Amino acid sequence: MMAPTGPRTALIAFSALAAAAVFAAPAAATSYHNSISVQPYAHITPEGTITLSGTYVCDDPSPAGAVQLMAVVVQDSVRLGANADEEPVCDGAVHEWQSHAKLAWTPDLHAGDAGVEARLQRVNRAGGIMPKSVDTLAEDVHGAEVVDHR
Template structure:
């Protein structure tokens, strides 16, 4: 067996092992969390309101809870507001409202909520993600 075929076999085995390994997550400390309530609302004017809780630790810059909603095509997300976050290790409620660029309807939806900080440690504000949650919810008319 040549060196080339041995290396090829070893590389193939390594790829198979990596393919079966669980993906590493980009979450910070597991103590940092964000949740999404199972129900959101749509006002008569089309404004969507989403809510949940978050907990994060010591930020060096401004932190926010952002949220987005999608229906049907998961590649099309609509940003739904943002709330300033306090990263003191305590659990806090968040509530975001916004009017999507395209209407969404009552029924099943997918929400992503993110706790993100603009960290200025390097001089240039860079995003630092504290927690991310994706969840299926129900939107109801309010």
């Protein structure tokens, strides 16, 4: 059997190096005790604020970053996001959350079908105000109904 030569040798060598790099890379620590849910409905208040709610569990009080909860409603070409009203408490217990966002810049949100998203994220800082990275700890994305109380 002949040994590979030329471009085949280069391809084999490159493949071996790539495999070695993948298997030699350190594995990221992951916690599987984080979860989040968002209710299948959102409410628009008479004052023009949309409210999303749900529950979460997290046990990742990493000193390397702050944990935050983001909620988003998507309808037609409109996407409106908001932080939760309170900072998540990562103690392993189930907690309820709510997020509110004013419709001043997105007045086209209306009653009817929409999508909702909720993410529990860890924001890692490198010093200063800009985040070094954002890791998603848990997420929930599905269809929902917007109920308009205006």
